Amino acid sequence: MKSENTVVSDESWRIDTPENVAFDYEVAGIGSRFLAAIVDTLLIVVLQVIVYVTLILVLRVIMGGLDLVGSSLSMWLLAIGGLLAFLFLWGYYLLFEMLWNGQSPGKRWVGLRVIRTDGTPISFVESLVRNLVRMVDFLPGLYGVGMVTMFINAQARRLGDLTAGTIVVYDRPTVTLESLTARPVSSPFLATSSAGTGLPVERLSSQDIQIAEDFMRRRGEFADDLGLAQRIAAMLLGKMGRPEGPLAEIYPINLIGTIVQAWRERGQKQP
Numbered sequence: 574m575k576s577e578n579t580v581v582s583d584e585s586w587r588i589d590t591p592e593n594v595a596f597d598y599e600v601a602g603i604g605s606r607f608l609a610a611i612v613d614t615l616l617i618v619v620l621q622v623i624v625y626v627t628l629i630l631v632l633r634v635i636m637g638g639l640d641l642v643g644s645s646l647s648m649w650l651l652a653i654g655g656l657l658a659f660l661f662l663w664g665y666y667l668l669f670e671m672l673w674n675g676q677s678p679g680k681r682w683v684g685l686r687v688i689r690t691d692g693t694p695i696s697f698v699e700s701l702v703r704n705l706v707r708m709v710d711f712l713p714g715l716y717g718v719g720m721v722t723m724f725i726n727a728q729a730r731r732l733g734d735l736t737a738g739t740i741v742v743y744d745r746p747t748v749t750l751e752s753l754t755a756r757p758v759s760s761p762f763l764a765t766s767s768a769g770t771g772l773p774v775e776r777l778s779s780q781d782i783q784i785a786e787d788f789m790r791r792r793g794e795f796a797d798d799l800g801l802a803q804r805i806a807a808m809l810l811g812k813m814g815r816p817e818g819p820l821a822e823i824y825p826i827n828l829i830g831t832i833v834q835a836w837r838e839r840g841q842k843q844p
Contacts, residue, residue, distance in 0.1 A: 598692070598742040600728045601685045603720070606741055610716065612679030617665055621658045628654045663704060676744070686744035687734075695739055703733035757759040772814045772835045781812060782836050785829050792826065802826045 669677040675687035675695050685701070687695050693702075710719030710731045719731035728740055788805055802825035809832050 601741040603729050606782035609683040613677050666704045699737040706733035706736045751820035774836045776813050785833050
């Protein structure tokens with residue numbers, strides 16, 4: 574589902590889809606990103622120390638008790654160590670962002686995720702670009718250029734993000750449809766319609782249900798889940814010919830889950 578346009582504010586990133594459904598993401602601030610960077614940097618340093626200690630041990634085994642200073646072999650091994658350190662610094666983020674869908678260990682610990690500005694997961698190309706530009710963001714040291722850029726940019730995007738078309742947002746655990754529909758419900762409307770009775774779901778199109786299912790699958794990723802649920806529920810009720818008044822008394826996410834379940838049960842009953 575591709576977005577038609579993107580509406581931006583200082584604290585959220587809103588994506589409007591062709592189905593007129595908005596998805597909101599809470600933009601990560603400088604403090605959260607800096608904390609994640611500290612965690613990742615410490616892990617990279619630990620990996621580099623392990624590599625250097627291993628190289629020193631290899632040197633001692635190969636060279637025996639000879640003096641290593643000035644040895645051409647030791648120079649070669651130290652050069653390899655420097656190359657490996659560079660690969661750790663650059664490849665660390667690329668590897669984890671691909672394995673963990675836009676997260677490094679630091680971002681996962683803090684609860685952040687890198688996505689494309691259209692709301693879709695980043696690809697290898699975006700991750701490659703943003704991490705190559707990281708070298709520029711790091712200048713003259715301690716992410717000097719990157720910090721200045723994030724202070725200037727309303728969404729705290731560094732040069733790598735601007736170049737790759739990415740943004741860092743807060744990540745939230747996904748809530749499954751089963752866990753949502755299993756919540757206790759006090760509304761009599763939902764209690765009687767949980768099995769699909771009284772809901773004219775035949776008036777809904779497969780595209781309407783797709784929107785509802787997309788929301789339920791991605792529930793927890795948006796900055797304003799309840800507001801988005803209210804808009805989707807109002808759209809579904811409107812197409813079914815039901816008034817929007819009961820929305821004030823019904824938990825919208827439960828209502829969406831009920832409608833989706835009723836649609837599925839109707840499909841199973843049809844020959």
